[in-house]
Amino acid sequence: MKGWRPPAPFLLLLPAVLVLAAVVIIPLILSLYSSFTPFRLTQPASLYTFVGFRNYARILTDLEFWTAFGRTVLLLTVALNVEMLLGLGLAMLVEKATRGQRLLRTIMMFPMMFSPILVGFQFKFMFNDNIGLVNNALQSLGLTNQAIPWLIDGSLAFFAILVAEVWSSTSVFAILILAGLLAMPKEPIEAARVDGCTPWQTFRYVTWPFIMPFAYIAMTIRSLDVARAYDIVKIMTDGGPAKRTELLWTLVSRTAYADARMGLANAMAYVAILLSIVFTVYFFRKLSAARTQIAAEW
């Protein structure tokens, strides 16, 4: 065959480009496009009606959306802080262990091995107002004689979800911070002790700056995780009662599949992704600043 032959690099990259296009680029463009249409799953033809920014304008004024948005940010903030503190504590305890540290490390990772769906079911049972472990324990200890409606009251349900979330993911922080502690050279800590530091000052001025990058890596991972929180909530409360635990993605999925309003749901999803991007950028900035500070070589 004569004439033009595509250059070799182009040919070699073509399969990868095709696969990427099929599984990422086209769905992305399609979903972005559909967020500018009143697309309903039940009326396929609606995909061809272009309505511009009408979906987005609607979201901007939608109280339900912003409540879910705010609740997601709140969950993210509280969960990350609690997990950070608990993870730090756990990591420091495990680091102190002179025997069985490997075993402890493995045990520490157990919660990560369970599917979030199962974690959801487990905590749904534990927080059940009639047969749940939590109420049972509280009543046996004589702390209350009422059946506390954990999953029915809005803020209690939020708390219950938070507990499940923290339980399942504290180990992300613990593992990463432990890695930081183990990688840390011991001499600066000894130097600090000789220099007159109390244990707290040693932690504050020497240990903490060193493990900060590791904490930020955990924060980045977990902020993406919590920002797309869906499974645990879906199982435990399904956004209820009366949407009082609705998070961004439970709302998006309800809009998309229960209400079949795919166009609107896609618009919501794009706004939700913005949230994730903002958090990621924020934590990466922090991470790179912390890395420069300890002059890390990675």
Place this chain on the structure above:
Amino acid sequence: MATVSLEKLVKRYGSLEVVHGIDLEVADREFIALVGPSGCGKSTTLRMIAGLEPVSGGNLKIGGRVVNDLPPRARNLAMVFQSYALYPHMTVRENMGFSLKIAGQKPEEIAPQVEEAARTLDLTHLLDRRPSQLSGGQRQRVAMGRAIVRQPDVFLFDEPLSNLDAKLRTQMRVEIKKLHAKVQSTVIYVTHDQVEAMTLADRIVIMRDGYIEQVGTPEDVFQRPHSKFVAGFIGSPPMNLKDAEIADGQVVFANGDRLPLPARFKDRVTAGQKVTFGLRPDDLYPTGHGIHSGEDADVHRQDLRVILTEPLGNETLVFSDFAGAEWVGRMLNPRRLSPGEALPFCFDLSQAHLFDRESGRTLRG
């Protein structure tokens, strides 16, 4: 400024005892070097003094006060680590001022002290750099600066020059000596390098397997080693140490070769006694090429065959064959020698040592 006393100091890890009740008195403003091979307990001892390792038994006193159970911060000492142990996230200035900041001093009080120390150590132009931007020698100086700024009672050095190259090490050794002359405080210096110990210390403590073998001035440990171990450890190249037996008033080596019994050991050995004979390379030299003229009474002359030479410029180390073994001699004003050449040698027996072969202790009174 303070004295440091170790009284029957013991360190145990579980059932394993690594320091076996050692006694040591360090005078105020004294420069003491702890030397010994790896695993002899010198670093552990230093870390006990620093408070980084708990004391398992005995007493540790600094300035007359028992400090066994005091945390490092209550002991007012400064330590320079082998790996420098600088705080990577702080600038040189912050590193050096850190202990003062922790002690609650105000920034305006800290600044002049840090700058003073930086001037002493020639670090002024590096004050705003991070440790990662410094060379090994510069980091070492920062670590020393951090120690000086504290104005501690006692300076502890844990093999501070081991990570430097040979040239820099010599240079820093001089710096440390000058520094001690200037700040005039008690120094305890751990090293495995006997040259560092000899050149720096007022007194040297030689440790082995958790015991102190000998404490003495550099001249003491060099000229009057208490044991075979000290004799072999101090001095470079090491002392020639060969097993022998006493017979007919002579030192008889395994292959039958003999040396006259050194005069000063005449009354201290008995026939048939198993000994180790020791002679420093300085005291074994080709005739006319020694530190001494070789005209003294107690010199034994013998022709030896040269195996190998190591020319060092101003002198040559001569490895020669005697008593079925290799002996190192030192040739001053060297001339070229070729292997296999036979040469008249002087054994300066007035400087020779005899050790009991079993116990390794010196047989000298």
